[in-house]
């Protein structure tokens with residue numbers, strides 16, 4: 001048990017599970033490396049070495065849609081931070097005005113090959129496993145709209161602060177696209193807002209205004225738009241003031257059953273996704289939704 005807990009404190013829940021099944025957690029070469037500031041094409045990272053808090057900023061205009069490249073960078077950035085002994089907390093935010101993330105990139109799932117859909121889905125799984133299972137304290141600084149996959153990223157954090165702007169929305173709206181939110185999206189939401197609210201939200205594909213999201217507990221706090229990041233930084237102080245080991249093990253106890261469900265069924269989940277998303281009727285729905293997005297612009 002003591003060994004397991006030591007492993008948890010380095011690698012998070014996903015790390016513990018991969019350690020138990022495949023030997024020590026991955027990327028051991030990153031241990032001890034210091035990442036103070038790095039800019040890749042889609043994710044900018046700033047780690048403050050004095051506080052141990054990193055800001056991970058999605059910067060993929062026009063809407064931070066989560067495509068294969070962004071998802072892969074997101075997961076590998078998080079993995080590096082997780083292994084960096086100088087990092088204790090991560091704030092996730094966006095540099096794209098008015099948008100946190102438009103969710104999964106529909107173009108990755110529309111008229112692409114089953115092989116591509118499978119690769120894409122593995123990247124979605126990996127991002128979620130890393131974030132939801134992270135041992136770091138994580139805060140979503142939601143400075144814009146955050147539908148579907150954007151909401152999943154937010155919910156996978158420990159705490160959510162959203163800009164109090166009624167033009168923004170957040171929620172799992174998959175049914176509005178004629179698609180089904182996978183069980184681990186559902187579970188993440190149910191763990192955040194409870195079963196009944198999730199049932200209603202998923203059934204109706206609800207996108208909540210910030211005020212409504214606060215009322216159902218989908219976000220924890222609303223602040224003026226220009227204070228989202230500063231509030232996230234102040235709030236992070238509270239999380240980091242808690243005994244680190246106690247916080248990490250408590251988080252693991254809360255989230256491990258949900259993480260395990262996917263971790264031990266990853267391949268079946270990929271197959272389910274591919275056979276679902278490649279159906280003619282589903283492709284037709286995605287095509288209509290894309291058309292609707294474009295026509296809204298015109």
Ligand SMILES: CCC/C=C/C(=O)SCCNC(=O)CCNC(=O)[C@H](O)C(C)(C)COP(=O)([O-])OP(=O)([O-])OC[C@H]1O[C@@H](n2cnc3c(N)ncnc32)[C@H](O)[C@@H]1OP(=O)([O-])[O-]
Pocket residue numbers: 062063065098099101102103104105106107145147148149150173174177179180181182290293294296297
């Ligand atoms: C089982 C699977 C589970 C699925 C989970 C998901 O996350 S499913 C995802 C569910 N996500 C949603 O339902 C969100 C859909 N998006 C929106 O509601 C709005 O784009 C917005 C509110 C995020 C931003 O509004 P705004 O007025 O600031 O911006 P705009 O609307 O003018 O868009 C600019 C350009 O980006 C394009 N594009 C946008 N999103 C996506 C996307 N996800 N992907 C690809 N492309 C996307 C849009 O077509 C346009 O392209 P164009 O014409 O320039 O070639």
